[in-house]
Amino acid sequence: MSFSFTNPQPNHEPSFSFTGPNPADIEEQLQAITDMAHEILRLVAEARRQIGT
Helix, strand or coil: CEEEECCCCCCCCCCEEEECCCHHHHHHHHHHHHHHHHHHHHHHHHHHHHHHC
16 A cells, blocks of 8 residues: 655645555545544543643
């Protein structure tokens, strides 16, 4: 599998390009990464609330 940045966006959101043997596997991996990132952000927000009280 290869990974590269493509078409930088004016809003600074990175664009990515993945190539590999099975695009469905790549999409599944990206979804898992997205889910983990959302969970991390949720836990950080929860920790901040606890620290702030």
